[in-house]
Amino acid sequence: MTRVLAIRSARVIDGTGRVWENATVIVRGDRIAAVGGQRDLSVPRGARIVDGRGLTLLPGMIDCHVHLCLGSEADVVAAVEQESPSLTLLKAAHRARQTIDAGITTVRDVGSRDHSIFALQRAIDAGILPGPRIVGSGLAICMIGGHARFIGREVEGEAQVRTVAREQLAAGAGVIKVIASGGVLTPGTSPDVAQMTVRELAAAVAVAGEAGKKVAAHAHGASGMKNAIRAGVHSIEHATLLDDETVGLMREHGVFAVPTLSALATTAACRRGCGIPDSVLEKARGMTKRHQRSFAQAYRSGVRIAMGTDAGTPFNFHGENAQELERMVALGMTAMNAILSATAEAAELVGLQNTLGTIQPKRQADLLLVDGNPLKRIGVLCEPDRIVGVMKAGRFVSGPLAQA
Template sequence: MLVLRGADIVDATGIRDADVAVENGEIVSVGDVPEADEEIDVSGKFVAPGLIDSHIHASMDGRPDVTTMNHDSEMTLSYRATANLRDALHAGVTSVRDLGSPTTLALDAGKAIESGLIDGPRVVACGQNVVMTGGHGHWFGREADGEAEVKKAVREQLKRGAGVIKCMATGGVLTEGAVTGSPELDEAELNTLVETAAAKHVPTAAHAHGTEGIKNAVRAGISSIEHGTFMDREAAEMMADRGTYWVPTAKALHGIVEQGTDAGIPPYAVEKAEEAGDAFEDAFRHALDADVTIAMGTDAGTPFNFHRDIPEELELMVEYGLSPDGALEAATVNAADLLGLSDVGLVEEGYRADLVVLDTNPRADETAWQNPVTVMSNGNMVR
């Protein structure tokens, strides 16, 4: 049994002084622990749950033009995913949801991590995105048109072992010719997608920038809206009423707008990102006013949005109006609930020993997550 001694424990329930005992990958005690096989003195520091990123792309590496992945072999993509997942883990991210990688790459990576073959966070993966022919992300998604094709596409991902089904409800920034806010899969197709996934009790996620596409997805019963850039007040209220999660992915737009075409990002992507960025601040205000439940996600892998920098998302969310407490909840308990993980996100007895040791209190300083002193995953020290 390993004991972390003298820490301030901080999570969504508050902050308290306690020792944390870990055995066989699990937190077995939080309180006064008299004896231990091994001890680590963390006096003056803060022990918090590992972060959970609800939206990554394991095979993407932050390159300026993500479509150039098409020239890489599946083996190269696998090596890159291995490195990206390791980087995320070392940054204090202990669970992720991969929302689109070629073929079975992310599903296989999750199995490899679970078996101990490679190091990385716990992975919940969708397999391939379900996208209309020629729609956003068609170059690595599963194209499908009409209810019958959508049903088959979803069943293919379920057969592969998908823990979530992801679709493209609107166009996006990084696909040339796609109109960012324009609906792609229609409401009937979205209904079919949700119903087919629900038959296996699998949740769903929808890439949706535009207001009409967001509302179509919410009415269909989608579990989470990804990006939601042009969300209006009515859409936000619909999401709050129906318990639809919002995963804002602030870092995705930030990386594109900040770097621009001089860094090699395609002009069409920069133009669309700048337009979307102007609306994002309003979307965040609408979501906060309506009390939409937010789960942290970064879209890691998009231009200049690196897996090693995932913790920066909390700082951006605070800049847009979320409190540091709210950012902590979004990146721990809210994300755990969205991913269907019942034993992560808190520092409590019976939870997985996915922990980070921080120098400052993350409930007061949202940047505390960016430089963890120690990272523990499943009871193993990885940093």
């Protein structure tokens, strides 16, 4: 018999920009069956009823940039290099549980030490382990000696790029990740220097396109961003050092920015001696203010923004993903637009806009029920004791309602 559940008298932020007061949402099986005013919808006989008075219901959130293989240690590169792949996988499963407990029902994992991320994805999909849906890239594609080589495959030339991209897709990749500039965590790389050529990046885009997949490009500096945009990527991860030309290109081509403000902020906030390598601290501190200005510029200019945290980087913990929304609001984004960046906009970026990201009939019932109003105080979404229920595919999987 199909399960039916009704959430009544709740405030509903539906992911389209609309707010319903005293609304009812009916879930039938794993799908949303109806949304409407409390007086307009009748609850089917036998349905489980959840009292939503004082609560806000919104779509399950989507984090477009995580690394479940990284554990937020001070020196994440050393940590992942020193532990066994099997231990990394076990830790990744624990981090997946922390993530869904925080109301993140889907993640895009854009760089793992190996292909075990796809085994974790399958285990979660089969209900063996709790966790969010995973759209994973597997290994990132980088130049020889380039950024992210500790979770990547090093390549040289278009032919190698095509071969490695096909290998990632064959292993189960739902997105291809390319490295278009140096980075913060990798020793000997400069964030403002471009890496990989336009033709190499375009080769990855072409292979992904043949499989109907998208390409995410790590890029801090403007030159790397421009190369990636001209190559046809779908998102710029970090977008730290924007200039006017890059903003124009992103708008022209409809390329998303995934700002990952939390990554630099949590690193730069640490003092020397905390365990973060000095070179990493220096790079993070040198870019944080510029990163904030770039985010504000992108938002004001109408660049599409999808939420991503880079969870797993130093002191940027899995399960604290919603801190990214607080940071975006503090830099001028409205609370509604911040929520949209983690729901409908994120769903479009990961290619699930017809399934997730909004509370509408026939959509997958991934929902988050919280105590309070995040439109008045976005920090409600960051407080574990405010999470009343996390629903994935029509079942409460976390929060007090999961125990009811």
